[in-house]
Amino acid sequence: MYIQSKLPNVGTTIFTVMSQLAVEHNAVNLGQGFPDFMMSEELTDLVAKAMRDGFNQYAHMNGLPLLRERLSEKVAQLYQINIHPDTQITVTPGGTYAIYTALTTVLQPGDEVIVFEPAYDSYIPNIEVNGGVAVRIALQYPDYSIPWDEVRAKLTSKTRVIMINSPHNPTGSVLSEQDIVELRSIVTNTNILILSDEVYEHLIYDGITHQSILRHADLLERSFVCFSFGKTYHCTGWKLGYCIASPSLMAEFRKIHQFNCFTCDTPKQVALAAHITHKEAYLSLGTMLQEKRDYFRSLMANTAFKLIPSHGSYFECYSFEGLSNLADKDLAIYLTKHHGVATVPVSAFYKDSTDNQVLRFCFAKQKNTLDKAIEGLVSFKA
Structure with missing residues (x-):
């Protein structure tokens, strides 16, 4: 065949x-x-308890409601923004899945996506399998900073998404406040969307503040922001993450999500909903x-x-x-x-x-x- x-x-x-x-x-x-x-032994014990307590059937398509509520509370404390747990958060089987689903949600054949290289290996295949065109821009070596003038030069009427990743895989570079200023100046008054890969949000060093898109309500309106429980709780094999977006973007995201994985592992979501209240862990x-x-x-x-x-x-x-x-x-x-x-x-x-x-x-x-x-x-x- x-x-x-x-x-x-x-x-x-x-x-x-x-x-x-x-x-x-x-x-x-x-x-x-x-x-x-x-x-954490406590987290693994919570999973076992959830199984014994009978939480072994499908969770809600959008994610366990209590977990989404706890995530909303966490985001409010970290980034001073109110995210509605019912309309703006979807639990996903990993951050990579969230990224793929976001691109599948918005890309039409011929749409261009600005990608900064070196780039996590799933980005460009995700774009291309959806009929998009990856517009590759090299980060400036050796500090791996974004050349914003080159970004402006490569914008076209077909530019649909700008992908950012901070803290960055593979280099460990991070976005600065000035990077956010530059990004805002580029996307304001356009139809360009942002896909922000923030799976390493808590793994940031040297007293630097994580420049999450969630800090900026105007940017969030046009963004999908993707996170990973695996990176936060040392359980990469669990393949659990979540995506946060505006209500209108999330409604479209869920149309794709419902016909792909539909829902995620229930006992682990129950455990995470309990464990996430221990703020010191993250x-x-x-x-x-x-x-x-x-x-x-x-x-x-x-x-x-x-x-x-x-x-x-x-x-x-x-x-x-x-x-x-x-x-x-x-x-x-x-x-x-x-x-x-x-x-x-x-x-x-x-x-x-x-x-x-x-x-x-x-x-x-x-x-x-x-x-x-x-x-x-x-x-x-x-």
Whole structure:
């Protein structure tokens, strides 16, 4: 049987490739972004309790009502904005699903979407499978800031969405207040929508304030804002997230959602609705992960790699310029096979495989995992 592929140029993701290579060579996996430490015992106990208490049937299509109410309360406290739990929040099977559904909701064939590279690997396939055109703009290396003049130059009558991601995967860069000023100046009095990927909202460091779209009522009116419980509660395998949007945009989002997954895991939603009231669990997250980032930095200072500072996310990037003539993907494979450490080449986050000789490392690991990784990286020489 033959089908015409909707994504003919897409193969296996680099995360799968590097993780499999790590398994084959018994290497420390600092490639894929997931913690190797345990999540809250209280939260897992709450899931078990929810199952025993009989919460095992379909939850509401839009998400468990109590969970949406608690999310509304959390958003009000964090960002000083009132979000209606019934008309503006939908619980989704992960942040990536929320992003896909938002794009599917609004894109028509030929619509253009501005995407900043390096970009999380699902963005461009999500656009293209919906008949859209990804207008790629490279973040300015090495600080990975947005070149707003280039954004303005690439706006056309077909521009439908601008995608932003802060804290940023893969680089850990974050948006500033000035970035929000620039974004507002571009979209005001247009029909351009915003898709804001904020799955790392609590993983932000160095005293920097997260510039959520939710802080700005005028921008939220034209935005889908996507979040992840997995990144907040160290349970990426749960694949639960949520999307917040204006009532009119959310009504359309739910039309797609109802015929795709329809609803999400009920006992986990019941557990999260109870656990989310413990604010310290997410308010302390930035401090905890910054300690891991700083510890990893102190270890990496003993290697030949050059730091490109991260201010958020699970990740920090390092340059190997002047250390090797290998392509970044080839060096990532070499390090896995010969030094026992798996990373991800940042060129994998560019459609044209732009290679600035940079590797991404995940530091959301136990100290002994990071210690073991450094043992392999210290032995790497120019």
